[in-house]
Amino acid sequence: MAPQSTESGEMVRGKNLAVEDEWVAGVDLDAFKADMDELKVELEVAQGPEHEAHFHKIRFYTELFAVLGTAAMYLPVQWLVAPVLLGIATTARWTMVGHHTCHGGYDWLKQPKFNRFQFAAGPWRRAIDWFDWMLPEAWNTEHNNLHHYHLGEATDPDLVESNLDFLRRLPIPQVLKRLAVAIMACVWKWWYYAPNTFKHLVHQRNPKLLEGSNSHEPWIITDLLFKQPLDFLAVFTEALLPYAAYKFGVYPLPWLVLGYDAYINALWCVVLADVVANMYSFVIIVTNHAGNDLYRFDTPCAPYSGDFYLRAVVSSANFATGTDAIDFAHGWLNYQIEHHCFPTLSMLSYQQSQPRVKALCDKHGIPYVQESVFKRLLQLVNVMVGASSMRLYPEGVCAPSKAGKARKVAVSASVCASVIDTSTRRSPRISKRRLGLTSE
Ligand SMILES: [Zn+2]
Numbered sequence: 001m002a003p004q005s006t007e008s009g010e011m012v013r014g015k016n017l018a019v020e021d022e023w024v025a026g027v028d029l030d031a032f033k034a035d036m037d038e039l040k041v042e043l044e045v046a047q048g049p050e051h052e053a054h055f056h057k058i059r060f061y062t063e064l065f066a067v068l069g070t071a072a073m074y075l076p077v078q079w080l081v082a083p084v085l086l087g088i089a090t091t092a093r094w095t096m097v098g099h100h101t102c103h104g105g106y107d108w109l110k111q112p113k114f115n116r117f118q119f120a121a122g123p124w125r126r127a128i129d130w131f132d133w134m135l136p137e138a139w140n141t142e143h144n145n146l147h148h149y150h151l152g153e154a155t156d157p158d159l160v161e162s163n164l165d166f167l168r169r170l171p172i173p174q175v176l177k178r179l180a181v182a183i184m185a186c187v188w189k190w191w192y193y194a195p196n197t198f199k200h201l202v203h204q205r206n207p208k209l210l211e212g213s214n215s216h217e218p219w220i221i222t223d224l225l226f227k228q229p230l231d232f233l234a235v236f237t238e239a240l241l242p243y244a245a246y247k248f249g250v251y252p253l254p255w256l257v258l259g260y261d262a263y264i265n266a267l268w269c270v271v272l273a274d275v276v277a278n279m280y281s282f283v284i285i286v287t288n289h290a291g292n293d294l295y296r297f298d299t300p301c302a303p304y305s306g307d308f309y310l311r312a313v314v315s316s317a318n319f320a321t322g323t324d325a326i327d328f329a330h331g332w333l334n335y336q337i338e339h340h341c342f343p344t345l346s347m348l349s350y351q352q353s354q355p356r357v358k359a360l361c362d363k364h365g366i367p368y369v370q371e372s373v374f375k376r377l378l379q380l381v382n383v384m385v386g387a388s389s390m391r392l393y394p395e396g397v398c399a400p401s402k403a404g405k406a407r408k409v410a411v412s413a414s415v416c417a418s419v420i421d422t423s424t425r426r427s428p429r430i431s432k433r434r435l436g437l438t439s440e
Contacts, residue, residue, distance in 0.1 A: 017394055020293075024397045029306030035050040036309045039341050039356055043349045047108055054324075054348040055114075058096050059328045061328060065089035068267065069273065073255065073266040080268040087276025090132065094281065094345060095331030098130035102140050104419050121421055123242065131246060133194040133237040138201035138389055146200060148343050149399060152289065152296040152315035152393075154216065157200060160290040161383055161390050163218050168386030177385035185282040186275050190240055195219040198235045249275070281331070283377055288336045289315055291379030292388040293369055312340035313361055316391070317379075318370040321354050332374060 017025060069085030077083070100106065104116040112118050113129070120129040120136035130136055142157050150156045161168070167177055184192070199219040203209055221240075224232035252266035295314045301307035320326050321333035327334060327347070335350035336359050342349070361368040382388040 016069055016395065020391065021394050021397075023367060024394055026365045027310065031308060032360070032366070033304075033306035033309060035360050035364070036341060036357075037304070039353065039360065039431060042195055043342060043345055043353050046352070047346050047349060051348045052106075052109055052348040055100075055109075055346060057324070058092075058328065059330075062089055062092040062097055065092065065236075072333045073269045074258075074262070075254070075271065077265050077268040078387060080272070083272035083276050086273035087280055090277040091280045091284075091307060091331055094132055094134075095284065096328070098136070098139075099143075100133070100332070100347055101129075102136065103144060105346045105349075107344075118196070124294055127242075127246070129399065133190045133240060133243055134197050135194070135201065138194075138197040138239065141204050142197040142200040146344070148340065150300065151340060152294075152390075153176055153300060155300075157216075157218075158289065160286065160380065161296065161298065162216065164384045167384060174385055174387065178381060181381055181384050182364055185279050185286075188282055188286075189278050190221065190244075192218060192220050194239045195221045195224060195235045198239050199231075202234070204233070229357065236423075256325060277287070284319075284331045284333045284373060287373060287376040287380045288317060290383045291317060291369070292378065292382070292391065293317075293379070294390055295393040296390045309341050310366060311338050311393075313357075313366050316340050316369070317376050318354070319373040319376065321370070324351075327351060334373070335440070337370075340391075358382065 007423065024028065030047055044336065055379075065085050066089035069082050069087075069089055072082035072085055075081050077183060098120065101114055101119045106114040107116055119127065120126050126136055147156055147158045152159065154162065157163075167180060196218045219228075219231065219235070221232065222233065224235060247270055252263060254269050255266035256263045294317060295311070297311060297315070301311060317337040318337050319330050319333050321330075332347050333339075335354055336344075338350045338353050342353070347355070358368050358370070379388070383390065
């Protein structure tokens with residue numbers, strides 16, 4: 001029988017699988033889960049003083065960039081020193097300090113300020129711990145719950161292929177689509193990400209709002225302004241305005257002491273720093289799960305099942321890894337595979353676990369994608385403009401793990417999120433007790 005051809009590639013003779021997907025048939029999910037569970041426990045037990053010192057080292061360098069960037073606001077803005085340093089600091093506060101603390105990666109320190117349920121919680125702590133366009137509790141809902149536990153599914157709010165469906169289908173030249181992506185990269189945090197994370201917080205606060213609405217349609221600030229003015233007002237006053245007032249109002253103000261020109265120079269520094277932070281975070285974050293060599297899925301899976309670990313690997317891409325300097329430059333988003341397998345570990349744990357996770361994937365015949373962030377950026381842009389597509393995971397080919405199979409029938413999108421939820425700490429409608437959570 002001649003091999004059949006599909007849009008995803010040549011079919012494997014007699015197996016109804018594309019050549020690129022043939023590995024799926026050889027995976028033993030139970031054995032993979034057993035190995036990954038064992039590694040998870042080992043990594044958790046190993047977290048101690050070395051990991052704490054590492055965390056504070058990363059925090060120190062993050063704040064050093066902020067201090068140097070602030071001092072550099074004295075220099076002419078066109079030198080770009082302050083915008084770059086401040087842009088790095090803003091991104092580092094989010095992707096390394098905020099991200100891992102909000103996941104509970106440092107709960108074991110037993111220090112309230114680094115506990116996931118207290119870090120950046122409420123207006124005051126937000127301003128001190130992690131002040132950015134996104135409301136921390138909105139980010140926790142969208143990222144810690146929905147993205148992490150629906151990775152690559154239609155309900156994953158960060159599924160680029162779905163979110164950019166409009167641009168992918170738009171009948172305009174590719175060059176214009178790529179230009180649109182470049183513009184998007186300069187503004188995406190306040191234009192798209194802050195409103196969209198806020199949307200999921202609103203829906204969590206009041207699930208009735210989900211009824212009759214297209215819950216998968218992203219909230220974009222310019223759309224809200226014209227189509228949903230009340231939602232626009234909520235996003236603007238609760239998430240955007242406090243940060244904008246501080247960043248562009250209060251922060252450059254002291255430079256008035258040196259005169260009006262110094263103040264305008266400082267103001268331009270923070271405006272350009274925001275553009276730098278947008279572009280930088282776009283490159284290291286949005287690239288994590290997009291490409292024609294990564295998979296998306298039609299069905300949900302149970303947390304920490306064999307399926308869960310498998311999806312974390314084949315729906316994520318790592319970048320260059322191995323040293324603190326490399327990892328800091330990538331905002332620690334270069335360990336996306338390990339982070340999705342074990343979302344609640346310290347940054348040092350990811351660095352230490354990477355060769356071992358890769359070895360386990362090799363052992364079990366699971367593809368492990370690790371490439372330069374710039375190659376992944378090209379993959380991302382191609383998906384965004386419709387020049388390429390994600391691979392659809394061939395369901396039901398490898399034997400589901402026993403734990404996964406038993407739980408899968410009980411897993412709905414909402415239950416999956418609620419069971420694992422690490423971040424409903426401040427939701428007025430859903431208490432931690434109701435979700436069976438502790439502060440650990
Ligand atoms: Zn995460």
